[in-house]
Amino acid sequence: MIGAGVVGTGTAWHLAEQGHQVLIADPSLADPVPESSTGRDLNGTxxxxxxxxxxxxxxxxxxxWRLRQRSMALWPGWIKRLNHPDTPLQLQTPLIQLVGSADEAARLRQLAASRPESGLQFVENDQLPRAKPDWPQPGYGSMRSEHDGRVDPLQLLKALRRxxxxxxxxxLPIRIKHLERLSGERQGWQLHSQNGQAHKVESVVICTALGSQGLLQPLGHDRPMDAVLGQVLDLAIDRxxxxxxxxxxxxxxxxxxxxxxxxxxxxLGATxxxxxTVDPSAIERMRSLEGLAxxxxxxxxxxxQWHGLRARPRERPAPLLETLEPGLLLASGHYRNGVLLTPATAEWVEEQIDNATITSP
Structure with missing residues (x-):
């Protein structure tokens, strides 16, 4: 496993739970998970x-749609197994989406009506609760999703490390510099690190976001990704x-x-x-909620405030889940949904490895 963000660590843990022998490599493993995000050299997680x-x-x-549904089905079990007094973890719900136009309201009404079992409810504007402090008021109601929400990514990473x-x-707190195919009796892969170490493995799973292309291109695989900046402001409210x-x-x-x-x-955050490069005008628009603050x-x-880079696949849908050749898997480029899609990604990787084992002569 190359890459120790949430996708990489989550996949490594899932594989280990299923009985696989797992090695995970990333320089970030040399340091503890930060207590907060502000002022750090940040990755997507x-x-x-x-x-x-x-x-x-x-x-x-x-x-x-299938990846999201599968992940949401898996998340409660993941949180139950990872939750521990040393690394407390919970799924915080619900999520409420304020609606910005009449057309959007019509679409979301229809969506809520078609999926009552999913915990979706459309709330008309005159029925919105009296929140304190008051919510922004786009004026077209809201969609309440009872089972969506968030999980603290730093607590999650701590729980996964544990x-x-x-x-x-x-x-291994090392950077993998390049991959070498092995042939003959030595079939598999050799991981070559920046400090000269080499590690032989049967399969490689690449979960390194923007760093993936540098490992893949020398092997003849072109999977370019573009950086997209995510911004977060931490605000203190007077009362x-x-x-x-x-x-x-x-x-x-x-x-x-x-x-x-x-x-x-x-x-306050968005991708x-x-x-x-940080654009001050984009931060100002975010802070003003596009004029609705x-x-x-x-x-x-x-x-x-802090920012981090997301990896968005170029001319391909996110995420990139591919078996590029025997024993070489790519599970990266999740863009804005790395945490959300981690359980489904881990399950996909396990299926690919298990299927390859079954079909091997």
Whole structure:
């Protein structure tokens, strides 16, 4: 396993649980999981807010829909097995999406009516709860998703690291520089690290997001990905009446996530910008919720901010789940949904490895 974000560590843990002998390599394994995201050298996991939006998804068929549905079915079991006093973990629900137009409202009404078993409910604008502090008011109602929400990505990564250790997974804090195919009696793969070490394995799973192309291209596989910048602002609210009454775990407005935490604090985050350079105007638009921010939000004090890069596949749908050749698997490019899709990704990897074992002569 190359890459130790949530997708890589989650997949390594799942494989170990199924009886596979697993090695995971990533320089980040040399350091403990950070306590907070602010001021760190962040990757897709440590910069994430961990939003799980699997049920309130507008499609009802196709691979993206199936992956979301499968992950949401698996998440409760994952959290139950990973939860521990040293690494407490819970699925925080619900998620409420504020609706920005009449057309969107019509689509979401139809969606909620077609999936009552999924915990979706459309709430008309005049029936919205009296929240304190007050929600932004686009004016077209909201979609409540009872089973969507978030999981704390840093707590999740801590829990997975602990589970890897208990499962006997070999965790190597090294950077893999290149891969070598082995042939004849030595079939399999050789992992060559930056410090000159070599490790022989039967199968390789690449979960390195933007670093994937550098490992694949020398082997003749072209899977380019573009960097997209995710931004988070950490805001302190002057007064919080009634302890965030009627606020969900995740509130979304204009494509921006609002997540309350730590008493009077609020995270404001979205994946907004292509490239790796922060655009101050994009941050300002996010802070204003595209002109919908209530006065209390406009007056909030900026305590901190951070950003991280997401990997979006070029000219291919996210994520990239492919068996590129025998023993070489790519499970990367999840874009905005790495945390959400980790359980389904891990299950897919296990199926590919098990099927290859069954069909091998």
């Amino acid at each position: 440590t910069a994430s807010l961990g939003v799980l939006m699997g049920h309130a998804f507008r499609r009802s068929s196709g691979r993206a 589970a890897l250790s208990r499962a006997g997974v070999d965790q 919080i009446p009634d302890d965030w009454a009627s606020w969900p775990a995740v509130l979304t407005c204009a494509g921006i996530n609002l997540i309350r935490h730590s008493g009077n604090r609020l995270w 907004l910008e292509p490239g790796e 209530p006065e209390w939000l406009q007056d909030a004090e900026l305590i901190g």
